[in-house]
Amino acid sequence: MGTWVYxxxxxxxxxxxxxxxxxxxxxxxxxxxxxxxxxxGIEDELRDKGMPDxxxxxxxxxxxxxxxxxxxxxxxxxxxxxxxxxxxGPKARALAAEVADTVTFxxxxxxxxxxxxxxxxxxxxxxxxxxxxxxxxxDTVAPHMAPPDTDPAALRAADAMTxxxxxxxxxAEEIQRRREEIGFSYFIFGADCADRFAPVxxxxxxx
Numbered sequence: 001m002g003t004w005v006y007x008x009x010x011x012x013x014x015x016x017x018x019x020x021x022x023x024x025x026x027x028x029x030x031x032x033x034x035x036x037x038x039x040x041g042i043e044d045e046l047r048d049k050g051m052p053d054x055x056x057x058x059x060x061x062x063x064x065x066x067x068x069x070x071x072x073x074x075x076x077x078x079x080x081x082x083x084x085x086x087x088x089g090p091k092a093r094a095l096a097a098e099v100a101d102t103v104t105f106x107x108x109x110x111x112x113x114x115x116x117x118x119x120x121x122x123x124x125x126x127x128x129x130x131x132x133x134x135x136x137x138x139d140t141v142a143p144h145m146a147p148p149d150t151d152p153a154a155l156r157a158a159d160a161m162t163x164x165x166x167x168x169x170x171x172a173e174e175i176q177r178r179r180e181e182i183g184f185s186y187f188i189f190g191a192d193c194a195d196r197f198a199p200v201x202x203x204x205x206x207x
Contacts, residue, residue, distance in 0.1 A: 001023075001027060001030060001031055001032070002031060002032035002033065002034055002084065003020075003032075003033055003034045003035075004034045004084075004188070005034040005035060005036045005039075005084075005086045005104075006033070006034060006035045006036070006067075007036065007037070007038035007039070007042060008035060008036065008037055008038065008060050008061075008063035008064045008067060009037070009038060009042065009046060009051070009054070009055050009059075009060050009063060010038070010046070010049075013063055013066040013067040013070055014070055016033075016035070016067045016071075017067050017068075017070035017071040017073075017074055018070075018074065020033040020071050020081055021071055021074040021075055021079075021081060024075070024079060024081040025079070029079065029081075031081060031082075032081070032082040032083070032084055032101075032102070033071065033081055033082070033083050033084070034083075034084040034085070034086065035064055035067060035068070035083065035084070035085055035086075036064070036085060036086035036087070036092075036106075037057060037060035037061055037063075037064060037088075037092065038060065039106075057089075057091075058091070061091060061092060061095055064085070064095065064099075065095060065099065068083055068099040068100075069099075071083070082101040082102065083099060083100050083101050083102070084100065084101065084102040084103070084104065084131060084186075085099070085100035085102070085103055085104070086103075086104045086106055086133075087103060087104070087105060087106065088105075088106040093122060096126070096128070097122070097125050097126035097128070100126075100128055101128060101129065102128060102129040102130075102131050102186055103122065103126070103128050103129070103130060103131065104130075104131040104132070104133055104186075104188070105118060105119070105122075105130075105132075106133075107132075107133070107160070107161055107162050108160070108162065109154065109155055109158045109160045109162070110158075110160060110161070111158050111159045111160065112159045112160075112161060112182075115161045115182065116181065116182045119182050119183055119184070120183075123183060129185055129186055130182070130183050130184050130185065130186065131184065131185075131186035131187070131188060132161060132178065132184040132186070132187050132188070133145060133162070133188040134161070134162060134163065134164050134187060134188065134189055135150070135162055135190060136150060136152050136155055136162055136163040136164070137163070137164050137165075137166055137171070137189065137190070137192075137193040137197070138152070138164075138165065138166025139152045139153075139166070140152075140166075140190070140192060140193065141190075142189070142190020142191070142192060142193070143190070145188075145190055146162065161178065161182075164189075168196060168197060168199065168200045171197065171200055172200040172203065175187060175200065
């Protein structure tokens with residue numbers, strides 16, 4: 001079980017770390033903490049929530065670092081709560097290379113070749129698991145995983161990694177290709193498609 005992505009500016013580092021450590025203990029090491037600096041548009045969201053002094057990106061990254069450091073201190077030598085980090089720019093990627101166990105690149109319509117180069121360059125400096133968030137299945141856009149104006153047809157035309165076929169068999173083939181060619185071994189889908197894709201993921205996990 002896990003949180004997917006905590007937005008670092010929304011909670012104090014010590015609180016996030018304490019909750020993650022507690023959940024790791026309660027689940028006997030089966031909890032994973034996801035964290036990042038916040039999805040695109042986080043500045044407006046923070047202002048809407050009554051936080052007019054929005055931390056700049058470098059400060060939000062510092063909050064991520066402090067959260068993970070505090071979590072490691074709480075875990076001690078006998079527990080290691082896995083950390084999954086969502087990253088966008090080079091500074092976030094550099095931090096993830098230091099502190100994360102799993103890394104998710106924040107993607108939009110980047111074509112396959114560009115994503116493959118990004119993954120290859122990252123794996124050259126960090127031996128971590130690569131995760132891929134797929135917000136679009138067929139023509140269905142998962143809420144909160146992509147902007148509401150996302151165009152599935154445009155993503156398919158660009159050969160983007162943020163879309164998969166609606167047909168489970170075709171999706172399984174594409175997931176396998178992305179695993180073999182790029183190195184993604186962790187895939188995230190919206191809840192609307194989770195049940196339909198569960199057999200696909202179970203089959204691939206057995207390979």
